[in-house]
Amino acid sequence: MIQSVGRAARILKALGSESARLGVTELAERLGLAKATVYGLLRTLEAHQLVEQDLETGKYRLGPALLQLGNAFLDNNELRARSLLWAETLASRAREAVHVGVLYGPNVLLVHHVFRPDNSLQILQVGASIPWHACALGKAMVAYLEPDARAELLAGPLPRLTGRTVTGREALEAELAVAVARGVAVEDQEAIVGEAGIAAALFDNRGAVVGAIGLAGPVERLLPDGPVAETVSAVKEAARGLSRELGAGRPAMPGAGA
Amino acid sequence: MPAAVAVPWAGWSPRARREAARIVDAACVRLWLTEVAARLAAERDFLTQLDAAIGDADHGVNMHRGFTAVMARVGAVEEATGGQLLKLAGRTFVSTVGGAAGPLYGTAFLQAGEALGDAERFGPKLLLDAMRASLEGVQRVGAAAPGDKTMVDALTPALSAYELELRTGGSLETAVSGAREAAAEGMRATIPLQARKGRASYLGPRSVGHQDPGATSTTLMFAALEQAVLADRSQRFAGGARRRVSGP
Numbered sequence: 001m002i003q004s005v006g007r008a009a010r011i012l013k014a015l016g017s018e019s020a021r022l023g024v025t026e027l028a029e030r031l032g033l034a035k036a037t038v039y040g041l042l043r044t045l046e047a048h049q050l051v052e053q054d055l056e057t058g059k060y061r062l063g064p065a066l067l068q069l070g071n072a073f074l075d076n077n078e079l080r081a082r083s084l085l086w087a088e089t090l091a092s093r094a095r096e097a098v099h100v101g102v103l104y105g106p107n108v109l110l111v112h113h114v115f116r117p118d119n120s121l122q123i124l125q126v127g128a129s130i131p132w133h134a135c136a137l138g139k140a141m142v143a144y145l146e147p148d149a150r151a152e153l154l155a156g157p158l159p160r161l162t163g164r165t166v167t168g169r170e171a172l173e174a175e176l177a178v179a180v181a182r183g184v185a186v187e188d189q190e191a192i193v194g195e196a197g198i199a200a201a202l203f204d205n206r207g208a209v210v211g212a213i214g215l216a217g218p219v220e221r222l223l224p225d226g227p228v229a230e231t232v233s234a235v236k237e238a239a240r241g242l243s244r245e246l247g248a249g250r251p252a253m254p255g256a257g258a
Numbered sequence: 259m260p261a262a263v264a265v266p267w268a269g270w271s272p273r274a275r276r277e278a279a280r281i282v283d284a285a286c287v288r289l290w291l292t293e294v295a296a297r298l299a300a301e302r303d304f305l306t307q308l309d310a311a312i313g314d315a316d317h318g319v320n321m322h323r324g325f326t327a328v329m330a331r332v333g334a335v336e337e338a339t340g341g342q343l344l345k346l347a348g349r350t351f352v353s354t355v356g357g358a359a360g361p362l363y364g365t366a367f368l369q370a371g372e373a374l375g376d377a378e379r380f381g382p383k384l385l386l387d388a389m390r391a392s393l394e395g396v397q398r399v400g401a402a403a404p405g406d407k408t409m410v411d412a413l414t415p416a417l418s419a420y421e422l423e424l425r426t427g428g429s430l431e432t433a434v435s436g437a438r439e440a441a442a443e444g445m446r447a448t449i450p451l452q453a454r455k456g457r458a459s460y461l462g463p464r465s466v467g468h469q470d471p472g473a474t475s476t477t478l479m480f481a482a483l484e485q486a487v488l489a490d491r492s493q494r495f496a497g498g499a500r501r502r503v504s505g506p
Contacts, residue, residue, distance in 0.1 A: 017452075017463035110460075121315045128460035160401045161455060192457055193358040193400050218356050 007033065008041050012062065015051060021059035074126070077102075079202065079211045080111040082245050087114045087213060090238040094231055096217040097122065098238075099197070101137040102210070103145075104129065106156050108138040116217060133172055134161045136197030137212040139185035143176040144201050144209040150176070165190045183236050185212075186227050189219055196222040198231060200239035205247030213239050281494070282430070282487070283379045287340035290486035291332055291347060295325040297478050308471040312458035316357055317471040324355035324363070341374030344388075358456060361399055362409065362472070369395035382430040389417050389437075400455060407453040407465065409472035416441035416480050430487060438484045441477040448473045 010031050015022060024042065028035045042060055045051040049065035074080055083100045091098040091114040100112035107129040115122045132138025132153060142153055158167045166172050179185035187197040199214020214235055215222060222231070298305075298321050305318030328347045335346065348368030352360055369391040374380055393413050402408040404415075419440035423433040446469070453465035456472070 013463070017466050121310075123310065123314050125457075125460060129462060130460055161459070163397075163399045163401050165401065189361075193361050194356060195358075220356070 004041065007031070007037070008045060011038065011041055011045065012050065012066070015060060015062050021054055021057065021061045023057075023059045027060070070127075074111060077111050079246070083112050083211075083213060083242055086238045086242040086245075087112055090213065090215070090234060091115070092117050093234050094215050096215045096222065096231075098213065099125070099137060099199070099216050100211060100213045101130075101135075101141075102212075103132060103138070103141050106132055106153055108132055108135055108141070108212070110137075111211075130191055131159055131161065133158050133167070134165050134187070134191040136185045136187040136199035136214045136216075139172075139175060139179055139187065140199040140201045140212040140214065141209050143179040143185060144203070161191050162189055162193050164188060182232070184214075184227070184232050186223070188223055194219055198222060198227050198235050200235050202239055202246060203243045203248040207248060210246065213242060281379045281381065282340065282385060282490075284338060284340045284343060286486055286490040287343050288332065289490050290483050291325075291328060291343065293482035293486050294479055295329045297482055298322045298325045298475070301475075301478060305471050305475055308469055308474055311468045312453065312461060312465045313471060314357070314457060317359060317475065320355050320357050320359045321363075321475055324351045324360065327351075327354040339374070339376050339378055340380065341371045341376060341388075343371070344368070344374065345371030347371070358400070359472070359475075362396055363475075365395040365399050366392040366413075382424055382433055385430070386417075386421055386424065389413075389420065393417055402455045405451060406455040407448045407451040407458060407470045407473075408455050409470070409476040411448050411451075411470065412441040412444040412473040412476040412480070415444040416476075431491060434480070434484045434487045438477070438480040441473075441480040445469065445473040445477040 011027060014027060014030055022030070024035055024039050027042075028038045031038065042051055042053075046053060046060075046063070049063040051060050052063040053060050079102060080100065087098040087100055095117060097116040098112075098114040099110050101108040101110045103109075108131075110125050110128045110130070113125045130138065132142055142150055145153070154169050154172060158169075158172070159165070160167050166175060175185070184198050184200045187199075189195060195216060196219040197214050197216045199212045201209045202211040202213060204210045215231065298318075302318040302322040305321060306315055307318075309315050309317035328350045331346055331350050332343055335343070338346070344367050348364045348366070348371055351367060352364030354360070355364070370388040373388040373391040374384060377384065393410070396402070396410060396413065400408060400410070402410040404411055416437040420433045420437040423436040428436070448470035449468065450466060451470075452463055453459040453461065453470070458465040458468075458470070
């Protein structure tokens with residue numbers, strides 16, 4: 001490990017962790033480094049526009065180059081690029097918000113988010129990270145993982161996010177089995193009180209799960225009395241179409257039979 | 259906050275004072291709900307702005323819409339105890355407010371109403387039981403612990419301060435003032451916290467540096483409670499004084 005690169009990364013994370021701007025002294029204290037060291041690192045990062053200094057206060061904040069890097073990260077994500085059209089179609093069909101996510105450790109990283117098409121004020125959630133067991137996207141993906149990988153996630157910490165989060169290993173295994181049988185995974189206020197989700201897994205040309213696409217919205221609309229058949233088939237169709245585009249053939253697509 | 263209303267104790271027998279200090283009735287509960295509604299109308303945009311930073315920018319709108327519906331229903335009911343009014347408020351909230359606020363505040367009001375039962379009048383001790391029931395209900399639904407950056411961070415210290423004040427010889431008035439102060443302190447203490455519950459938790463470290471909207475609306479309710487109790491008390495004393503003057 002290169003020490004200075006590690007330190008620079010810690011500076012960026014510290015600046016990214018809150019809205020307030022940080023001065024050299026604050027950063028030095030927070031990271032346990034000498035002020036001169038922090039100053040040198042900041043000057044280098046500034047030269048690359050990874051941080052910038054507020055001229056009035058002298059404090060530092062994240063720089064514009066990071067936005068370009070973040071966008072490049074999303075653009076290079078093939079799944080996201082290919083999901084744009086399918087996600088848009090699903091959102092307008094179901095009149096609900098659409099999320100596309102990938103597994104990143106024990107969490108689902110949202111790589112794409114289409115707003116609920118009703119002109120209401122909504123906040124972009126791309127980049128959000130949600131524990132896999134508490135959301136439909138996560139359960140849809142984990143249901144199709146190799147047994148070893150699935151067992152590892154089931155054995156990991158399963159934090160309770162609401163009173164309805166399923167945290168028991170056996171109960172979760174049963175839910176994963178239901179998700180495979182149904183072709184979609186359902187979440188009923190398990191991550192956020194009042195919110196539900198319905199999602200299906202996405203597969204590549206080897207039949208391996210590479211992500212998930214699904215609806216997220218108010219529980220009273222998404223699960224009025226359990227999932228509505230029409231909504232479920234809209235999610236499945238979007239997942240099938242997107243998987244085909246990612247190269248999954250019909251026989252290679254475990255979810256295709258449902 | 260308006261300054262505490264001066265309470266004219268002079269001329270009251272100890273028994274009358276005890277009685278007056280003990281009583282909360284349906285009129286006081288109505289006063290509280292009215293005060294909450296007025297404050298939510300005034301703070302709607304501020305709450306939404308807080309929510310836009312770490313949530314989905316609907317807390318102010320949701321709370322305001324919910325309480326407008328609550329006031330319409332409560333206003334249509336003439337004969338009801340405080341507990342019945344709170345249960346009505348809870349049911350209205352659950353059915354009209356979306357997002358997390360509906361189930362959480364709805365449960366809080368319902369549980370408080372259940373705890374008060376059908377008592378015509380109640381004292382500070384039963385009010386404590388009602389607050390405790392609210393907190394338990396909120397935690398059952400939301401699974402939040404203190405420090406998770408939620409409404410629990412205002413509710414928990416408010417309840418503790420209220421109880422401490424009562425146990426150390428305070429009155430209902432000083433107890434609700436203590437609760438309001440502690441709620442506000444808990445609310446401000448959410449700013450440096452990283453959210454572990456709710457949509458804000460999706461943001462991870464980016465949730466740091468923002469005040470929690472739920473803790474803010476909870477603090478607003480305690481401020482309204484303080485004002486309602488003080489206003490109700492001053493009315494009661496004014497009425498009592500008149501009775502005294504006209505008596506033998």
